[in-house]
Amino acid sequence: MRPRPLLPRDDPADSVRVVGEFGVIARVVARSGAARATEVGPGDDAAVLRAPDGRVxxxxDVLVEGVHFRRDWSSAEDxxxxxxxxxxxxxxxxxGVATALLVGLVCPPDTSTAWLEGVATGLAEECAPLGAAVVGGDTVAAAPDSHSVVxxxxxxxxxxxxxxxxxxxxxxxxxxxxxxxxxxSACGLAxxxxGFSSPIAVVQAHRRPTPPYAAGPAAAVAGATAMCDVSDGLLADAGHLAADSGVLVDVDRAALVRATLEPPGPLQQxxxxxxxxxxxxxxxxxxxHALLATFPPRTVLPPGWTAIGxxxxxxxxxxxRVDGEDGAAVAAAVGAGGTGHVHFR
Structure with a gap:
């Protein structure tokens, strides 16, 4: 048998296979921006960052195409x-305040480098307001039978x-x-x-979440006793906080509605x-990626924080609990399929 050609005819002209690993890296690095804490950036075997606090x-997180994003729903920048x-x-x-990102990429050889450049642009744009940037990483070809980006x-x-x-x-x-x-984000996913793309506000929220980054350090300064990122759902992540702290978290339904559903908007629509x-x-x-935190009684909450329980x-x-009722029961009563996302379920 004759060997298969190294370059299939349907490969785009700027595919990873054509440009090569170091060509991809050069294009991505060109869009990575600069981190304030960087002493040595991309290009060597490892980056070097300043850590004034002495701790890091x-x-x-790992994002898998078809699980966390779809290229027909989201742009590369998204x-x-x-x-x-x-x-x-x-x-x-x-x-804390972010200082840098390291990115590992697994992709099929026919992946367009223009698409990867878009991903790099999105990473850089999200990091820039914090003074952070991509300072290194790795690129690996996906398995021959895999068509997904990781x-x-x-x-x-x-x-x-x-x-x-x-x-x-x-x-x-x-x-x-x-x-x-x-x-x-969940509304946008629905x-x-x-097969729809509006209301654009919720669709865009799914494509590009907007975490309240400054609220985390502000909560720490104000004396927050516990805090977590809400990535899997309020009830699920509040459950993790409750379990780790050995407490009962009681959500005030009316306060939660005021904080999240008033005035009425696209979620109700x-x-x-x-x-x-x-x-x-x-x-x-x-x-x-909202933030959930607990504060000592009578604490003046920092700007952007609202008491919900x-x-x-x-x-x-x-x-x-929600108004003293089991959270799972309340979730079922409003038509949710559980208390939040559970990996491998």
Whole structure:
């Protein structure tokens, strides 16, 4: 048998196979921007960053095509923004400020380098307001039978001398507060799944989440006792905080509605069209990357934070309640399929 040609005829002229690994890296690096903390950037075996605090916040998320994004729903720039936001929000949830990203890329050889440049642009645009940038990473060819792109992003951050805000610090009597919006990404996903592209506000929220980055360090300065990023759904992530702290988290439904669904907007519009309850998205929708935190009683909440409940003792074990009712039961009552996203379910 004659060997298969190295370059299939349907490869785009600027495919990864044609340009090559180092050609791809050069094009991506050209769009990566610059991080304030960088001493040695892309190009050597590793980057070197300044860490004035002496400690480094580190977190990683993996985005898989067909699971976390679809190229027919999102532009390359959208994917870059989303990949960065998922990680930058985790740094903020520790009370830190992001300094740099490392990006691992797995892609088929026929992937367009123009598409990868778009991803790099999205990553850079999401990082730039924080003074962060992509400082390194790796590129690998996907398996021969794989047609999916995989992005693994690691974010690094600085605590500026403050103690990290953990999930395990909530105490009975604390105030439960929210920064950012909930339900918008899930609503946008519901719209896209039905083949529509409007209301554009919720579709764009799914494509490019807008985490309240500054709210994390502000909460730390204000004395937040516990904090987490809401990536899998309010009830699910509040459940993680409750379990780690050994407390009962009680969400005030009226306060949550005021914070997330007033004045009425696109969530109510889409829910009415689909015959659903917008509160289902607010309680269980993920990928908005809002921040959830607890504060000592009588704390003046920083700008952008709104009280939505309280922390109580958990004599019968930690959990999440909504107006004293089991969170899972409330989720079921509003038509949600669970309390949030569960990997491998």
């Amino acid at each position: 916040v580190a977190t990683t 994917v870059g923004h989303k990949a960065a936001a998922a990680n930058l929000a985790d740094v903020a949830a520790m009370g 992005l693994s992003v690691t974010a690094l951050g600085d605590l500026a001398g403050r103690a990290p805000v953990l999930r395990s610090g909530a105490r009975p009597g604390d105030v439960l507060a929210l920064a950012g919006r909930l339900g918008w 719209v896209l799944r039905r 889409v829910a009415a069209a689909l015959g659903g309850d917008p509160l289902a998205w607010v309680l269980t929708g993920g990928e908005d 309280a922390v109580r003792a958990a004599p019968n074990g930690p959990g999440v």
